[in-house]
Every structure is written in C-alpha cells, then in structure tokens.
Amino acid sequence: MNIPNNLIVPKNVTDALRNVEYPGSGKDIVSLDMVQEIRIAGQEISFSLVFQRSDDPNIEKIRKLCVKTIEEQLGKGVKIRGNIMVKYMHDMERPLLPEVKNIVAVASGKGGVGKSTIAVNLAVALAGQGKKVGLIDADIFGPSIPKMFGAEDMRPTGTVVGKKEMIVPVEKFGVKFLSIGFFISPENALVWRGPMASNALKQLIGDAVWGELDYLLVDLPPGTSDIHLTLVQTVPVTAAIIVTTPQDVALADVIKGVSMFQSSSINVPVLGLVENMSWFTPAELPQNKYYIFGKEGGKNLAAKMGLKLLGQIPIVQGICEGGDEGIPVAAESNSATSQAFSELAVEVARQIGIRNKELAPTQKVKITRK
Numbered sequence: 269m270n271i272p273n274n275l276i277v278p279k280n281v282t283d284a285l286r287n288v289e290y291p292g293s294g295k296d297i298v299s300l301d302m303v304q305e306i307r308i309a310g311q312e313i314s315f316s317l318v319f320q321r322s323d324d325p326n327i328e329k330i331r332k333l334c335v336k337t338i339e340e341q342l343g344k345g346v347k348i349r350g351n352i353m354v355k356y357m358h359d360m361e362r363p364l365l366p367e368v369k370n371i372v373a374v375a376s377g378k379g380g381v382g383k384s385t386i387a388v389n390l391a392v393a394l395a396g397q398g399k400k401v402g403l404i405d406a407d408i409f410g411p412s413i414p415k416m417f418g419a420e421d422m423r424p425t426g427t428v429v430g431k432k433e434m435i436v437p438v439e440k441f442g443v444k445f446l447s448i449g450f451f452i453s454p455e456n457a458l459v460w461r462g463p464m465a466s467n468a469l470k471q472l473i474g475d476a477v478w479g480e481l482d483y484l485l486v487d488l489p490p491g492t493s494d495i496h497l498t499l500v501q502t503v504p505v506t507a508a509i510i511v512t513t514p515q516d517v518a519l520a521d522v523i524k525g526v527s528m529f530q531s532s533s534i535n536v537p538v539l540g541l542v543e544n545m546s547w548f549t550p551a552e553l554p555q556n557k558y559y560i561f562g563k564e565g566g567k568n569l570a571a572k573m574g575l576k577l578l579g580q581i582p583i584v585q586g587i588c589e590g591g592d593e594g595i596p597v598a599a600e601s602n603s604a605t606s607q608a609f610s611e612l613a614v615e616v617a618r619q620i621g622i623r624n625k626e627l628a629p630t631q632k633v634k635i636t637r638k
Contacts, residue, residue: 276342278306278463281313284341288333291326297334305353306467313338314351322356364473364503367480368402370620373499373508373529373536377521379410379490382544383511386581386612387487388416389598390509393606393613395442396598399482402437403445404472406499407489408465411449417441418594424450427477435476441599444481446472466498473502483620491521492528497633500534504630507539507623509578509616514543514565522569536630539619540576541566542612548583549604557582576619579612581605 305316376383395401405413425436437444529536543566547557570577598609
C-alpha cells in the first residue's frame with residue numbers, strides 16, 4: 269500500500285507494526301507498548317523502540333523487521349531507514365519537565381463556558397504576581413490562545429539542545445505559551461483527532477524548552493477525550509481545575525469532568541471549580557450585579573461535591589474585547605475583572621500549596637494496551 273505524501277499519520281505506522289511480533293511472547297510490539305515517540309514529516313517516519321533491557325538479543329532483529337514491515341505496508345517511498353531509535357526502559361523513566369513544579373489541567377464539562385479565557389487570564393494573573401508560568405493550548409477543537417494573546421502572526425522558534433531540535437515557546441505578558449493553533453490552519457483543526465492530536469500534544473510538552481516554571485497550565489478540549497488521557501499518561505498532573513457557568517446544563521456536565529479526573533484509573537486531584545459568567549455588571553454601573561444565568565450554581569455544586577469554589581468571574585464587556593484584541597483583561601491594573609482574576613490566582617496558588625502538602629505527588633497514568 270502506497271500512501272500519498274503528507275497523508276501518513278501515526279495510526280498508519282502503528283497499524284503496520286502490529287504485524288511485528290516480539291519473539292516468544294505471542295504479542296505484537298505495539299500491544300507491548302514498545303513503539304513510542306512517533307514523528308512524521310511528509311514521507312519521513314521516525315519512532316523509538318523501547319526494550320526492557322539493553323542486552324535484549326532481539327534488538328537488531330526487531331529493528332530490521334520494523335523497517336521491512338513499514339516499507340511493505342506504507343510503500344518504498346517512505347524514509348524509515350536509520351530513523352528508528354532504540355531506547356531502554358530505565359532511560360524512559362527519566363521525568364519530562366523536571367524543572368516544572370506544578371502541571372495544572374484546565375478543563376470544562378462542555379464548550380462555551382469560557383475555559384480558554386479563564387486559562388489565559390489565570391496564567392497572566394499568576395505571572396503578574398511574580399510566578400514563572402507556561403501555558404499549553406491543547407484544545408484541538410478550537411485553539412484560541414494565539415488570538416487571545418495577540419500572537420496569531422507569531423511563530424515559535426527552534427533551537428538545538430543536546431543535538432535535539434527543540435521548540436522555543438512564544439512569550440507575552442510574562443507567560444510562555446504554545447498552541448496547536450501555531451501549527452495548523454483553523455479550518456483543519458477539527459481533523460486533528462486521535463493519534464495525530466495526541467502526538468502533537470506530546471511534542472508541545474516534551475520537545476519544547478519550557479525551562480523552570482512554577483506552573484504549567486494545560487488548556488484542554490471541552491468534555492473528555494484522547495487528549496485528556498494523553499496528558500495524564502505523558503506527565504504527572506498536579507491538579508485539575510474545572511470551569512463552569514451557573515446554568516444547570518453546564519453544571520450537569522461538570523460532574524462528568526470531575527468524575528473522570530477523580531476515577532481510580534486517573535487519580536488526579538481536582539483543585540476546585542471556577543464559576544465563569546457569574547453575573548453581569550454594566551461598565552456604567554460597576555456596583556450592580558445581574559444574575560442572568562442563575563445565581564451561584566457553581567458555588568452550590570462545589571459545596572455539594574465537596575470541592576472548593578476557587579473564584580467567580582463576572583461578565584464584563586472588557587473580557588470579550590480583551591480576548592478579541594489580544595490583551596488579556598488580567599493584564600490591566602485597575603478593573604474589577606482584573607481584580608477577580610488576581611484573587612483567583614492567589615486562591616489557585618494557595619490550594620496547590622495545600623494539595624502538595626497534604627497529598628502525595630501524582631503519578632503518570634499507565635494504561636495497558638490490548
């Protein structure tokens with residue numbers, strides 16, 4: 269089978285390699301989780317073969333079988349020879365992001381609740397309080413963070429670290445950030461699902477020069493998806509924040525999101541809820557509050573579920589304008605909304621401190637592939 273240039277995706281590689289069996293096991297190397305770090309650039313394919321031991325007698329045999337199988341299944345035009353890196357399990361246990369103190373997932377049960385707005389402004393507010401902050405836009409369904417930062421025309425640069433090509437994040441308002449949106453056109457965003465999106469997220473995490481950070485926020489897609497699983501399998505997530513609005517329809521989906529993170533197989537602590545669009549305050553009447561989506565639904569749900577209400581963010585015209593103009597409202601100094609985000613940042617930092625004091629560090633999720 270010959271696959272046209274630029275149409276090869278990671279699933280084509282894993283499907284082909286399911287034909288390569290590890291001698292004596294009765295299982296293929298994909299099922300044994302030996303195929304990792306797949307990279308594709310046009311017709312050039314590279315990946316890592318992970319063995320338990322460095323003295324495994326099957327290393328060269330399996331590597332040659334992989335080359336033969338890839339060429340047979342995907343066509344002679346693919347470039348695979350010399351691109352298979354052999355690694356050993358003890359090497360793979362070296363932690364990613366060793367200089368990042370806390371990795372925080374920002375999630376929502378459904379779309380349209382302002383999750384990315386919260387993620388961006390929380391990051392800016394934390395940076396404004398002297399913290400070292402990074403932000404990954406992993407929302408493949410609508411990568412909006414470049415626009416919110418006024419960075420649509422910017423592109424990450426590259427550098428070489430220890431003979432490896434790395435991505436240098438864009439930086440504005442004191443926040444280092446990367447987005448899938450930097451690498452795909454908006455009309456192609458919805459196509460990036462499954463293995464393509466998962467591998468892109470792994471690259472944003474592991475192939476970027478994040479350096480020393482107090483907090484790395486990850487803006488996840490709405491609901492639950494492969495991206496959520498990829499994140500918790502790739503790095504130990506310190507905690508998750510769930511964004512909601514006061515309406516019953518949004519609150520119902522919060523329960524699903526919280527349950528996913530708190531499930532025994534994931535086991536990521538949920539730091540609490542952020543209630544967005546809590547009330548409307550007209551600019552000309554800053555003391556007035558109009559509860560157009562219901563009153564304190566997020567606060568009541570947090571109490572019911574035994575979670576913290578981390579903050580309530582009002583609807584103010586400036587939030588929308590700031591996002592559209594590329595100037596996060598949290599970067600302002602004298603507005604009620606920037607004050608709300610400042611208070612949210614203080615509470616998030618406080619709750620992460622409590623979490624780290626009272627709970628053991630989160631472990632990466634290990635899911636056995638069948």
